[in-house]
Amino acid sequence: MLRKRSYFDSKRLPYLLILPQILVTVTFFYWPAVQGLAQSFMLSDPFGLHSRFVLFDNYIRLFKDPLYLRSIVITLTFSASTAALAITTGLFLATLANRILRFKNIIRTFLIWPYAVAPAISGILWLFLLHPSFGVVAIAVKKYLGVDWNPVLRGSDAMVMVILASAWKQVSYNFVFFMAGMQAIPKSLIEAAAMDGAGPFRRFWTITLPLLSPTLFFVTVMNIIFSFFETFGIIHTVTQGGPGGATNILVYKVYQDGFIGLNLGSSSAQSILLMALIITITLLQFKYVEKKVQYTG
Amino acid sequence: MVEKTPILDTLTYLLLMLGILVVCFPIIYTIIAATLPMEEVSKVPMPLIPGDQFWVNIQAAWNQGDLGTQLFNSFIMASGITIGKIVVSLLGAFSIVYFDYRFRTVAFVTVFCTLMLPVEVRILPTYEMAANLFGPLQHVWDWLHLNALLSWFTNHDIEVSLDWSLLDSYTGLILPLVASATCTFLFRQFFLTVPEELCEAAKMDGASPMVFFRKILLPLSKTNIAALVVIEFVYGWNQYLWPLLITTNPKMTTAVIGLKNLIPSPEDPPDWHIAMAGALLVMLPPILVVLFMQRWFVKGLVEREK
Numbered sequence: 001m002l003r004k005r006s007y008f009d010s011k012r013l014p015y016l017l018i019l020p021q022i023l024v025t026v027t028f029f030y031w032p033a034v035q036g037l038a039q040s041f042m043l044s045d046p047f048g049l050h051s052r053f054v055l056f057d058n059y060i061r062l063f064k065d066p067l068y069l070r071s072i073v074i075t076l077t078f079s080a081s082t083a084a085l086a087i088t089t090g091l092f093l094a095t096l097a098n099r100i101l102r103f104k105n106i107i108r109t110f111l112i113w114p115y116a117v118a119p120a121i122s123g124i125l126w127l128f129l130l131h132p133s134f135g136v137v138a139i140a141v142k143k144y145l146g147v148d149w150n151p152v153l154r155g156s157d158a159m160v161m162v163i164l165a166s167a168w169k170q171v172s173y174n175f176v177f178f179m180a181g182m183q184a185i186p187k188s189l190i191e192a193a194a195m196d197g198a199g200p201f202r203r204f205w206t207i208t209l210p211l212l213s214p215t216l217f218f219v220t221v222m223n224i225i226f227s228f229f230e231t232f233g234i235i236h237t238v239t240q241g242g243p244g245g246a247t248n249i250l251v252y253k254v255y256q257d258g259f260i261g262l263n264l265g266s267s268s269a270q271s272i273l274l275m276a277l278i279i280t281i282t283l284l285q286f287k288y289v290e291k292k293v294q295y296t297g
Numbered sequence: 298m299v300e301k302t303p304i305l306d307t308l309t310y311l312l313l314m315l316g317i318l319v320v321c322f323p324i325i326y327t328i329i330a331a332t333l334p335m336e337e338v339s340k341v342p343m344p345l346i347p348g349d350q351f352w353v354n355i356q357a358a359w360n361q362g363d364l365g366t367q368l369f370n371s372f373i374m375a376s377g378i379t380i381g382k383i384v385v386s387l388l389g390a391f392s393i394v395y396f397d398y399r400f401r402t403v404a405f406v407t408v409f410c411t412l413m414l415p416v417e418v419r420i421l422p423t424y425e426m427a428a429n430l431f432g433p434l435q436h437v438w439d440w441l442h443l444n445a446l447l448s449w450f451t452n453h454d455i456e457v458s459l460d461w462s463l464l465d466s467y468t469g470l471i472l473p474l475v476a477s478a479t480c481t482f483l484f485r486q487f488f489l490t491v492p493e494e495l496c497e498a499a500k501m502d503g504a505s506p507m508v509f510f511r512k513i514l515l516p517l518s519k520t521n522i523a524a525l526v527v528i529e530f531v532y533g534w535n536q537y538l539w540p541l542l543i544t545t546n547p548k549m550t551t552a553v554i555g556l557k558n559l560i561p562s563p564e565d566p567p568d569w570h571i572a573m574a575g576a577l578l579v580m581l582p583p584i585l586v587v588l589f590m591q592r593w594f595v596k597g598l599v600e601r602e603k
Contacts, residue, residue, distance in 0.1 A: 008396055008509075009397075013396070017396075022404060025407060028476040031422075036421060093316045100313070111320055117580050118553045127560075128573065129322075232417055233553070237560070258421045275419065
């Protein structure tokens, strides 16, 4: 645990300084986490008047529930597609922008702003573009590609719609990281490869991409976290988990079961599982970052 | 770049322009829709030439959705989260890096275990906590059977219930989201790179810790603070799930939530021009913040990786 070599001596001041942080963290992280854990072992009636200790029943029930298993599959499909689409697009645009010498700042300005759009609003914009009866893209797709597009009724179409709305928002985030990552690659390496006769595509595969791998790893983790959790707003405004539960991702199910279905035990168990998942991801990332430090140092 | 590849360069420009067009299309389309009257916007397909109803639609959205109040709420929430997070984490990081005390490691671990744990995974218990901030105290009270003790002591039936609800309040919108380890982590990383000599010199000159913090550390942290202001303002403004849960009164809700009421449902007249005008109004503030502070924002965003 790092600290400055020279530090201040004070009996009470450091406690006073860290106190606000500890207070909010304990109040809004630890206490709720403990409560959630306790609740996940309980079976309560919808009004919260009686509850009974049932140990792992809520968890066992979850893994026997076809709706929950389906939600896991849906979430994996959704986040893998969103991350893949957003990362490849971001990487592609960054590679292009990095090839040209001028207008870099203007291009960045044009590509950066979707980051500032709330997921919920991104959902609204894409709903407007892809609405089966008046969305301009939907009509074009129907007319020229002959696809019978209807996200209001067909689950797979609805999934495509929420994937597009989510990936669109993430592209700018990825673009910024890849741009920064590429600019950090020494020009001399690229030039040396060019002298040895490697063309632009070969250089991308053998130099840029491998050197970009730490950024790629970080961006992938952030994209997965984004599509697992922060896309709640998109689902809520665009599909509400429908049609027929086809876009009911795990975070949305926690909300639906807990706040609409009032099944507190099950909702808490689902929260705990998600928490465990994100803690695992964080630990994995820390492990990787440590490795990276050893590698460069 | 390195060699001359005129065909590839032209292709690069063309593809880049196409990419920008695709990324920008949703917003261009929204802007066009917001300028059209209702007859035009419900034509299939909608015309791509802007109309002249922009101000009319903006006004309609403003009045129908009570956007004035909600934009104000969003502003309070976003600024509250931004200021709260930055102040709390500056002080916390200062304490962790520049002091040596017994529970330093405990404090560090307590805070950093919460890194990357979003509100979304702990909604139900956090909601219960916000519904009654004194819930934990009440638990302790009940557990100790203090009611019975008090009744026995005073010879009256006394029921003490500790109640402090944060629902439908600015505090409730802001406080639970101030708890974040990310900013503290960033400031800690930055403080560790500040030269040791500065602290030594300050001590030699007899500066107290707080004077050192105010006169040396704060000015040095300016760029980092600017970057975090952008990131946290956007984060706060765009919150969805938490305000959805914690506010039931439309006067207390935020603009991003309120916008949903402007989207026409299948039974309503297709007022998409008004919905889109509203969407423009609600997304404008964070976009402006990002565009005008782009340099610091990019720096801050990329710094998160480290």
